[in-house]
Amino acid sequence: MLIEEILNGENEKIEFKENAKTNTYIKTVVAFANGNGGKIVFGVKDNREIIGVENEFEVMDGIINSISDNCYPMIIPDISLHTLENRTIILVEIEGGKKKPYYLKSKGMQKGTYIRSGATTRIIEEDYVLKELVLEGENKYFDQQICYGESVNDEEIEKFCEWLEELARENSGSDAKIKKVTKNTLLGWKVLEEKNGEIFLTNAYILLSGRENWEVSRRIQCGVFKGETRSIFVDKREFEGSIIIQLEKAYKYVLEKINLSSDIVGIYRVDKYEIPPKSIRELIANAIIHRSYLEPNDIQVALYDNRLEITSPGMLLSGVNVKRMKEGYSKLRNRSIASVFAYVNIIEKWGSGIPRIMNELAEYGLEEPEFITFENDFRINIYRKSYNTIQTTQGSTQDKTNTTQTVSQKEKSNIKNLTETDKTIINVIINNPEMSQKQIADNLNWTINKVKYYMKKFKQKNILRYEGTSQNGKWEVQEERLKYFLK
Numbered sequence: 451m452l453i454e455e456i457l458n459g460e461n462e463k464i465e466f467k468e469n470a471k472t473n474t475y476i477k478t479v480v481a482f483a484n485g486n487g488g489k490i491v492f493g494v495k496d497n498r499e500i501i502g503v504e505n506e507f508e509v510m511d512g513i514i515n516s517i518s519d520n521c522y523p524m525i526i527p528d529i530s531l532h533t534l535e536n537r538t539i540i541l542v543e544i545e546g547g548k549k550k551p552y553y554l555k556s557k558g559m560q561k562g563t564y565i566r567s568g569a570t571t572r573i574i575e576e577d578y579v580l581k582e583l584v585l586e587g588e589n590k591y592f593d594q595q596i597c598y599g600e601s602v603n604d605e606e607i608e609k610f611c612e613w614l615e616e617l618a619r620e621n622s623g624s625d626a627k628i629k630k631v632t633k634n635t636l637l638g639w640k641v642l643e644e645k646n647g648e649i650f651l652t653n654a655y656i657l658l659s660g661r662e663n664w665e666v667s668r669r670i671q672c673g674v675f676k677g678e679t680r681s682i683f684v685d686k687r688e689f690e691g692s693i694i695i696q697l698e699k700a701y702k703y704v705l706e707k708i709n710l711s712s713d714i715v716g717i718y719r720v721d722k723y724e725i726p727p728k729s730i731r732e733l734i735a736n737a738i739i740h741r742s743y744l745e746p747n748d749i750q751v752a753l754y755d756n757r758l759e760i761t762s763p764g765m766l767l768s769g770v771n772v773k774r775m776k777e778g779y780s781k782l783r784n785r786s787i788a789s790v791f792a793y794v795n796i797i798e799k800w801g802s803g804i805p806r807i808m809n810e811l812a813e814y815g816l817e818e819p820e821f822i823t824f825e826n827d828f829r830i831n832i833y834r835k836s837y838n839t840i841q842t843t844q845g846s847t848q849d850k851t852n853t854t855q856t857v858s859q860k861e862k863s864n865i866k867n868l869t870e871t872d873k874t875i876i877n878v879i880i881n882n883p884e885m886s887q888k889q890i891a892d893n894l895n896w897t898i899n900k901v902k903y904y905m906k907k908f909k910q911k912n913i914l915r916y917e918g919t920s921q922n923g924k925w926e927v928q929e930e931r932l933k934y935f936l937k
Contacts, residue, residue: 452541453534456491456498457916457923459887460569461902462823463487466494468501470509470540476520476554481564481571482544483525483552484583486768488566493539497886502537510540520556523549546768550587551580565765567825568899578744579765579826585744586767592743593654593784594640597666600651607633607642607649610659614794617694621795631793639789653743654786660692668741669748670696670734672703678754688748693738693787697796700751701731707753708834725758725832726814729807733830735796736803737762739788745826757820758832765826772821775804822903875904876927879914883924 455464463486465478470492482488492513493503503509510529517525528543551574554562563574563583574580585592611631618628629635633649636642641658643650656666673686687703689696709724737749742764750761767781780803782788791797798806808818811832820831878890885893891901908914913928 452491452532455489456494456500456534459498459902460496460898462566462568464489464491465569465571466490466496466498467492468495469493469503470513470516473516473520475513475542476516477564477573478566478571479517479525479527479542479544480521480552480554480562481566483521483547484550484564485546485566486766486771487544487546490542490544491539492542493537497888500535500537500539503540506531506538506540513540513542520554521552522555523547523552525552548587548768550768551583565825568897569902570899576826578742578746581744582742582764591640591783591785593657593786594643594652596643596645596650597653597656597663598650600656600661600663602642602649602651602655604633607636610655611636614790617794629793640786641790652786654784654790657693657743657787658790660690660695666743668693668743668746670700670738670751671748672700672751672753674707674753676755678756680752694791694794694796697731697734697738700734700749701727704730704734704751704753704758708758724834725816726810729810729832730758732797732803732807733760733832735791739791739797740764740783740828742783742826747827756834758834759829761827761829763827766823766828772823775821776808778805872904872908875901876908876913879925880927883926885925 456466460466463482465475465488467475467490475490475492478488478490482490492509494500510531513529514527517527525544525547528545530541530543532539532541551559551563553559553564556562559580561573563580564571565574565579574583582592611633614631615628622628633642636655637644639654640652641654643652651661653666655661656663657668661667667690670689671686672689673680674684676682676684685707687699689699689703704725705723705727711722711724713720713722734749734751737760741749741762745763747763749763750759752759752761764783767783770779770781788797797803811817811819814835816835817833820833822829822831875890875894878885878893882890882893887901887905888898890896891898894901905914915926915928916923917926918924
């Protein structure tokens, strides 16, 4: 497995070092501990050439001592020796820490806290990112923190409780399972907090009720774009106020903008959206529940010719990755908001959303959603199957024929066409198969992270693979697969 990781190059979870003569790697140790962990491989060049390490036991002792002397809180690495291509390398594995933030002792928390950004390590400059790590390390939640300077009376609390009950009733369609919401209920959810007999509002109350507070309140931005980039705006909308109301408005906005086809079943007309509405609603709800409210940016819901894109501010919490999300794992960033959303039947069982959405998209004949992690954001793309052919119809025979043909063509390949950006990088690889990812980035004037993102996507779709060793290997484009993309 290690040789495969080296061949794939550096990324957010692995870094190469020729030697340990300087302590520059300590920053990466800290960054891995502040994230989801990672590996540092000593004896490998940036270009993946394996050069090995001499006096390996002495070097290992030095690494252990340097990490112990320079990091706070204490970080305990797992260090092992491996032989690759007849050379000895040192593997240092760092787990995501539970006592965040980790930082360099010599610089202190404010100037010595590092995080991983793609394949690079950078210092935290944004206060909100550092605050997020502090909350995570203390096992606290932003939405449960008291919002000082805000006051509330019993009448307002009672109206808020009645509103939540009404929402729960509307979403469930029955009174049978609706439990009464009281001040004590809100205290239990930590939507309210009591101190010395005085009631305080938490950030959750501000967000759920729609109170204006510039430090806490956030919006949802929605937009429709022509083509597959953000170059040309067709329409845009911004929704403010209660995050519950924002959810409903953003959801309805998307339904207004996507295609709706019709068919005649017996004597009835059946309408069907090109993307399952339940999945759209749940994805927007997930973005609201799991976003970082410390980050000042807004949730973005963007509709392009080929996809629906939902971007949620905030890096993934430690222990969370795309693979585990697909398996149903969930870690709450905003526990109080999630409790209220569950009560009003906006979400179901925690952690079940992503697997259920994936199943529903598959039943619709849509490909698996695309999950993209950025430095401070998380994005999910749902690709539209028939945006350029299926329009709103009246169930006519011609419309039904066109729809059937489109689905049939898609089913044959089950692959979306390459974008112009995809074709650009594929052409570079075809003409220069021995280029490293860094050389490809230099050739295209891209960042190395951008190249790695596309290379990973191509490998996952089996149109690209790497053959040979790290020193004498080359990229191979699978032309039989590629031809389906270029139709």
